[in-house]
Each structure stands twice: as C-alpha cells, then as structure tokens.
Amino acid sequence: MTRIEPVALAQRITDVVWRLRTITDRAATMPISEGEWTAKQLVGHLVDSAMNNHQRLIRAQISEHLVDGVLRIDGYEQMQWVDANGWAERPWADLIALWEALNQQIVWLLHRFPESAWRVPVSLSGAEALPLEQLLDYIEHLDHHTDDLRRVTLSLMPDVIACGGGVTLRLPTPDDIEWLVESCQDPQIPQWTGIPSPYTHETASEFVNRANTWKAERALARNYLIVAADGSPVGMAGLVRVHADDRAGEVGYWLAKSSRGKGYATTATRALTAEVLRAGYLRVIGEVVVGNPASQRVLERSGFTDEGVLRSAGLQGSPPNVRRIDVHNYALIAGDPTTDQLLNDHPSS
Helix, strand or coil: CCCCCHHHHHHHHHHHHHHHHCCCHHHHCCECCCCCCEHHHHHHHHHHHHHHHHHHHHHCCCHHHEECCEEEECCCCHHHHHHHHCHHHCCHHHHHHHHHHHHHHHHHHHHCCCHHHHHCEEEECCCCCEEHHHHCCHHHHHHHHHHHHHHHHCCCCCCEEEEECCEEEECCCHHHHHHHHHHCCCCHHHHHCCCCCCCCHHHHHHHHHHHHHHHHCCCCCCEEEEEEECCEEEEEEEEEEEEHHHCEEEEEEEECHHHCCCCHHHHHHHHHHHHHHHCCCCEEEEEEECCCHHHHHHHHHCCCEEEEEEEEEEEECCCCCCEEEEEEEEEEECCCHHHHHHHHHCCCC
16 A cells, blocks of 8 residues: 555546546446456446545645644445445436546545645544554556456456357367367368367366356356357357457468368358357457468458568467467458448357
8 A cells, every 4th residue: 555646546537547448338337257346337436436535635725624633534334335326327428527627526536635734643543653654555556447447348258159140150069079189180170270289088078177267257258159050069169368448359270171171160150159149249350361262251251451461470289389470461340331231140059
C-alpha cells in the first residue's frame, strides 16, 4: 500500500475507460463468472471505492475531523453498498461516466494534496492507526478488478456449435483419444500445424483435459473443439490464440486424412468464425504455413483476406526441434463486407 500517485491514476483512467467502452450494456449485465458480480456491479463497486477514498483524502486535510490527532473512519460493506446503490440496473454508459468523473476529481485533488496530510494517522474500522500513505491501496485494488474486466470484454463461445450440413463443433472427450492418436500419426498434420510429433496417448489425454479445464474455468485462453460429421470426429478446429486486450483471436483447424476434400474444414471454420465475432472479437486471424494452398482456400472461402506473408513469424515442431517458418497472414475484421453474410449463414448456436 502506498500513496496514490496522480500521474499513475490518470493513466489508469484512460486505460480503464477504453476497456469499459468495449463492453456492451448487455455483456455488462451478465455475471463475469458463475456466482460473481456483473461488470455493472463491479464498476459500481469501483465507484463506491472512489467515493470512500475521496472522502478519506478530504477528511485527512481538515483538522476538525481528527480525534486526538487520529482520523477515525468506518469501513463499508461492499455487497450492501452495491445492492443499495442499484448498480446492477444502472445504464452502462452512465456508470462509465460516473466512475471516470469521480476519478478525475481524485486526480485533481491529488495535485494539490498537502504533504503533511499523507502522514495523518488513520484508524479504519477501529484498527490500529497508520499514516494515510500506508493505508490506501487504491491503485492496487483498481488493477485487481481491471484484470476481472478483461474477462468481460470477450464472451465465451458455446460448447457445441451447429455448423450446418451435419457438421458440428464440440468439446473433445476421452472417447476421442484413440481417434486423435490415430489421426495425428499422419505426417502432414505436424507439417502444417503446431500439433506435436510424436503424438502419443499421453499427449491426447493431456489435450482433452486441458481443453475441458479451460471451458470449466470459463477461461478465454483457447477453445479447442472436435469437428464432427454426422456425429463422428473428422478433425479439429478452434480459437487457438487470444489477444484479449486487442480483441483479436486466431482460428486454426485440421482434418484427418480420410476426411479431406469434403468441405468440412470450410463449413466448420465459417461457423466458428461467426461465433468468434459474436463473442466480441474485432479481428479474427488465420495463419497458414507457406506451401499449404488447401488451407489457404479454407480461409478465402470463409471470407478472410490474405494480408501477405509474414517472414519467420510462426513456430513449428516440438522442443528441441522447433524452427521458425513463414506464414500467410489472413484476417477478417468485424465490419468487413463478408461479415454480415457469414453471420447470417451461421445463426448463433
């Protein structure tokens, strides 16, 4: 815990307001995770924090508020304050404006805050008195909840995505392990993807566990899904990389040798990309190793634009045999002419 530095807080205001404005009112009304506050409640809590800390900074400057030289302040029940203020029902834009205005006032106050006031002893809820500068953890508290808000900017995708034509995307299960091991013995899969080689039962088991753990923990990290045709696994597709701060995600896919040339990859990628866009991503990326035209055609048929070759931008192979490779960088941007058609062709699952 330390002093609130006005320059540091001013930078936080800019960063947090930018993040808050990327969240829709609808997304802000949904729990961040199961059993947790919504984004509206969380930002309302940050408003309560701003109001309470502003009061402390004011009272520390006024001698009439001291008793025997000590500023005695009651704490506050966070849950009760959030409920009493009705933050969950407040329009999202109003909450953003209120939080920003209160914190701008704190920055203004801090620029004129007397040095002596930082040393005023403060007893919070009857606890041992400490100098004000040792009591406030305002920036740390704000940073903690900003991390929570990163999970709101992007929504989670469904566990099952209906792609059309008998094709679905679903979470992998232990029943897929044998199929995964058999399919990944095809040397073309590690040649064109990041799939490790050799691919063992242990590799497959760890993959299935990891994919399901991420979903169970409501993590945004990645979403690995089985491509199934008429109920049988034929390949993999998913969100293989996430840049939450930039609202960008990379899709990837591969098919078992016997299932290629039937349109499964394109069907799955189009439906997957539609769900990625609905989840709030503004830029969807696809990287194809140079020399793999079949994979390029999948992205082109899915509405992606080839933005050129990135030299030495990808990694291929498993340690210790990892090498850098050139990749075609494809991207689809929210608002591209192809986006509306993609979303219309693949309604939300």
